[in-house]
Amino acid sequence: MKRILQGNEAIARGAWEAGVTVGCAYPGTPSSEILARLSEYGEVYTEWSPNEKVAMEVAHGASVAGGRALVCMKHVGLNVAADPFMTISYVGVRGGMVVAVADDPGQHSSQNEQDSRQWARFGKVPLVEPADSRECRDYTKIAFEISERFDTPVLLRSETRVSHCDSPVELGERRESGMERKLDKKEVSKLVMVPMHARIRRHAVEERMKNLASYAERDFPFNEMEINDPSVGFIASGVSFLYTKDVFPQYSFLKLGMAWPLPARMIREFFDQVRKVVIVEELDPFLETEIRAMGFRVWHGKDLVPSIGELTPTAIDRSLSKAVTGKETVSVPARFDTEELPKRPPNLCAGCSHRPLFYALRKLKLFVFGDIGCYGLGAAPPLSAMHFSTCMGAGVGGSYGAGKVLGEEGLGKICAVLGDSTFLHSGIGPLMDAVYNGGYSTTIIMDNGITAMTGQQEHPATGFTIRGEPAPMVDFEQLARSVGVKHVRTVDPYNIKETVEVIREEVARNEASVIITKNSPCMLLRRARPQERFRHSHYRIQEDVCRGCKICLNVSCPAISWVAEEGETRDGDRRKGRASINADQCVGCAVCVQVCEFESIVPLAE
Amino acid sequence: MSQNGETKNIFLSGVGGQGTILAGNILGQVLLEAGYDVKKAEVHGMAQRGGDVTTHFRYGKKVYSPLIKEGDVDFLVSFELLEGLRYINWVKPGGKVIINNHRILPPAVNLGKMAYPAGMEEIFKKHFGENFWIVDGRGIAKALGNIQVANVVLIGALSRFFPSLEPEPWIDVIKSILPPRLHEINVKAFYEGRRAIKIE
Numbered sequence: 001m002k003r004i005l006q007g008n009e010a011i012a013r014g015a016w017e018a019g020v021t022v023g024c025a026y027p028g029t030p031s032s033e034i035l036a037r038l039s040e041y042g043e044v045y046t047e048w049s050p051n052e053k054v055a056m057e058v059a060h061g062a063s064v065a066g067g068r069a070l071v072c073m074k075h076v077g078l079n080v081a082a083d084p085f086m087t088i089s090y091v092g093v094r095g096g097m098v099v100a101v102a103d104d105p106g107q108h109s110s111q112n113e114q115d116s117r118q119w120a121r122f123g124k125v126p127l128v129e130p131a132d133s134r135e136c137r138d139y140t141k142i143a144f145e146i147s148e149r150f151d152t153p154v155l156l157r158s159e160t161r162v163s164h165c166d167s168p169v170e171l172g173e174r175r176e177s178g179m180e181r182k183l184d185k186k187e188v189s190k191l192v193m194v195p196m197h198a199r200i201r202r203h204a205v206e207e208r209m210k211n212l213a214s215y216a217e218r219d220f221p222f223n224e225m226e227i228n229d230p231s232v233g234f235i236a237s238g239v240s241f242l243y244t245k246d247v248f249p250q251y252s253f254l255k256l257g258m259a260w261p262l263p264a265r266m267i268r269e270f271f272d273q274v275r276k277v278v279i280v281e282e283l284d285p286f287l288e289t290e291i292r293a294m295g296f297r298v299w300h301g302k303d304l305v306p307s308i309g310e311l312t313p314t315a316i317d318r319s320l321s322k323a324v325t326g327k328e329t330v331s332v333p334a335r336f337d338t339e340e341l342p343k344r345p346p347n348l349c350a351g352c353s354h355r356p357l358f359y360a361l362r363k364l365k366l367f368v369f370g371d372i373g374c375y376g377l378g379a380a381p382p383l384s385a386m387h388f389s390t391c392m393g394a395g396v397g398g399s400y401g402a403g404k405v406l407g408e409e410g411l412g413k414i415c416a417v418l419g420d421s422t423f424l425h426s427g428i429g430p431l432m433d434a435v436y437n438g439g440y441s442t443t444i445i446m447d448n449g450i451t452a453m454t455g456q457q458e459h460p461a462t463g464f465t466i467r468g469e470p471a472p473m474v475d476f477e478q479l480a481r482s483v484g485v486k487h488v489r490t491v492d493p494y495n496i497k498e499t500v501e502v503i504r505e506e507v508a509r510n511e512a513s514v515i516i517t518k519n520s521p522c523m524l525l526r527r528a529r530p531q532e533r534f535r536h537s538h539y540r541i542q543e544d545v546c547r548g549c550k551i552c553l554n555v556s557c558p559a560i561s562w563v564a565e566e567g568e569t570r571d572g573d574r575r576k577g578r579a580s581i582n583a584d585q586c587v588g589c590a591v592c593v594q595v596c597e598f599e600s601i602v603p604l605a606e
Numbered sequence: 607m608s609q610n611g612e613t614k615n616i617f618l619s620g621v622g623g624q625g626t627i628l629a630g631n632i633l634g635q636v637l638l639e640a641g642y643d644v645k646k647a648e649v650h651g652m653a654q655r656g657g658d659v660t661t662h663f664r665y666g667k668k669v670y671s672p673l674i675k676e677g678d679v680d681f682l683v684s685f686e687l688l689e690g691l692r693y694i695n696w697v698k699p700g701g702k703v704i705i706n707n708h709r710i711l712p713p714a715v716n717l718g719k720m721a722y723p724a725g726m727e728e729i730f731k732k733h734f735g736e737n738f739w740i741v742d743g744r745g746i747a748k749a750l751g752n753i754q755v756a757n758v759v760l761i762g763a764l765s766r767f768f769p770s771l772e773p774e775p776w777i778d779v780i781k782s783i784l785p786p787r788l789h790e791i792n793v794k795a796f797y798e799g800r801r802a803i804k805i806e
């Protein structure tokens with residue numbers, strides 16, 4: 001049966017068909033749906049792990065015990081999991097182990113744009129790169145076989161335009177792996193990576209890469225050569241191949257389904273058969289560097305093809321058409337200057353508990369060390385309440401480090417904010433540091449009860465597993481106290497005045513402190529009935545009271561807009577315009593009500 | 607629309623929450639069942655937070671790239687006026703445009719910093735003439751009692767341009783994707799959308 005599957009869904013399907021027994025992940029766009037879909041297959045144990053390093057280690061343990069294991073993450077997740085990954089390469093596997101990593105060229109929802117193919121060379125493991133959903137399924141299946149046959153973890157590299165594209169897949173059946181489930185103490189020289197053993201494994205790893213290279217050459221079915229017009233030949237992998245094939249269908253192609261190790265003889269044959277070779281790849285010149293190092297004369301590559309941002313058929317056409325066909329691209333003349341149009345960046349949802357908290361931080365004029373999550377949107381104007389953000393968990397250490405430089409001067413001026421999921425992912429270490437090494441820092445955990453940014457995934461403090469089964473819950477207050485934080489407080493962010501006071505007191509303290517938000521579930525977390533907390537379901541602005549001071553616009557609620565229309569209040573104040581609330585969007589959080597200085601915002605009669 | 611297997615490009619644009627994803631899914635299933643290869647690309651990231659969303663949809667005998675080349679769009683279907691204008695240069699000469707008559711103010715307009723563009727209908731008329739249709743998807747959906755079905759109104763409108771496909775396969779797919787309690791209203795929305803298009 002043919003079904004349209006999203007790339008991520010197809011990876012999950014491929015893993016299931018390959019008999020995977022364990023799947024672990026920490027969510028991250030564009031990878032999150034892989035595990036979400038895999039969790040729907042009853043035969044597979046799946047979990048949201050607290051972070052990618054843990055996920056990698058759980059998957060490896062499963063593999064060593066003989067189960068096939070899949071671990072998934074976004075590109076930056078592999079940085080977090082790099083430590084186990086680099087040595088798992090030495091240890092090898094028993095049950096097949098596939099590491100699915102999804103890149104985000106163009107940074108649709110990421111803090112950087114790294115090219116995960118580099119990990120294959122760096123970690124000395126093979127990497128397969130599917131281009132569409134059918135290949136996602138096929139490559140995932142074969143990746144498990146490669147893993148077991150060559151005793152290696154296998155990287156499966158996806159990216160936004162593979163993970164989040166839909167195309168038809170012919171579904172197959174599940175086949176259980178025949179691997180015996182057991183642990184073997186006789187294997188310690190392979191499983192215990194002390195220097196004495198690891199030095200020996202180091203040689204095995206090199207030997208393995210040689211064997212893999214000849215497999216890529218001879219047996220791997222998805223390195224494909226297609227000789228058409230031989231005047232130009234393209235070497236490409238993944239979705240870059242699809243774009244190029246679309247723009248230059250008449251020429252010859254070498255499509256590499258396995259981007260590492262490279263099939264040197266096949267590449268030689270391709271160079272023999274075509275006159276000029278162009279390498280088309282997204283992000284880094286990974287293939288190009290290697291192929292040039294093999295001594296081949298590459299006609300064009302990154303001299304013309306952009307290495308920043310997402311590659312698209314448009315970008316390929318514009319950068320290569322002249323060289324390849326001799327003709328410039330003819331583009332449709334612009335009908336309208338669309339660059340000038342108002343942009344539509346995302347915003348915090350109406351009613352989101354992050355909004356009043358950021359408003360409180362803004363009032364206190366703090367330098368806010370932020371982090372990654374929905375609350376990253378608090379950096380955008382008009383809230384403009386976040387001033388630092390690098391990677392998950394970095395804000396806590398950052399604010400503490402800054403305090404070490406600023407000393408007493410910095411007291412009362414800085415704090416760190418991060419979400420519940422981010423805190424569990426990587427916020428506990430820096431919190432311990434602040435206590436242990438004695439400095440001041442205030443860490444605000446914005447607990448909305450879910451991993452919201454990536455689409456509502458459970459985590460160890462939500463009380464539910466990936467399948468929605470009840471689970472024990474981490475208690476943030478107890479956790480903070482147990483690492484030695486003496487000042488742990490909770491606030492209801494919707495009470496702005498009280499929140500401001502609590503934060504003011506804690507940031508002034510020359511000690512580590514933690515503030516946890518309560519009564520603050522994500523507006524999209526249905527089971528928490530987020531709207532029922534609010535006293536009224538909608539508010540309105542009394543037209544004849546609003547003085548047009550614009551202060552409520554600073555809360556940045558999507559329901560509030562400015563109406564440029566001169567007028568007068570009921571007590572005769574002239575104004576240039578007034579604010580208005582769209583009742584369709586307002587959820588009644590009453591944040592704007594607390595901000596308005598003229599009491600012009602009142603409940604909408606129900 | 608597609609003849610001799612050549613790949614056709616449909617571009618859907620709108621604002622997060624307007625149901626472009628469901629619309630793309632219906633389109634995909636109908637065309638797959640009609641025997642085409644299909645590819646669909648969308649960026650999910652922040653769609654739920656009111657940002658702009660687009661879907662690249664391609665079908666034909668064999669489709670390679672999931673993304674459409676700028677200037678190659680055969681059909682632009684926008685769920686919101688400004689989001690239609692944003693992609694006006696993506697449409698190929700002779701391409702067709704359907705726009706939902708609905709304004710959603712972006713933040714800069716809400717804050718009074720920028721104006722929502724005026725005269726959009728005229729701009730589209732000027733460039734596309736008879737190949738431009740404005741559909742009151744939201745109004746129709748509201749009259750049916752659920753503004754959420756505006757996306758299916760637009761799918762209904764688009765379906766008029768597949769003369770070889772009867773309404774039935776579309777209806778079957780809509781029913782197979784949506785829960786039964788939503789069948790009746792969505793089927794009505796689909797037919798209303800079909801009726802909203804007058805083709806000379």
Ligand SMILES: Cc1ncc(C[n+]2csc(CCOP(=O)(O)OP(=O)(O)O)c2C)c(N)n1
Pocket residue numbers: 026027028029052074076077080111372373374375392418419420421422423448450451452453454
């Ligand atoms: C290492 C790494 N893994 C995953 C991600 C993707 N990601 C960004 S923020 C986030 C979690 C956000 O959840 P939370 O901290 O609870 O904040 P919320 O979005 O709920 O406000 C995730 C998973 C990332 N950026 N980096």
Ligand code: SF4
Pocket residue numbers: 347348349351352353354374375448452453522523524655
């Ligand atoms: S999804 Fe949840 S956390 Fe994210 S902006 Fe909306 S309410 Fe806030």
Ligand code: SF4
Pocket residue numbers: 350351538539555557558559560581585586587588589590591592593
């Ligand atoms: S009460 Fe005010 S801030 Fe809250 S959702 Fe309504 S308009 Fe927005």
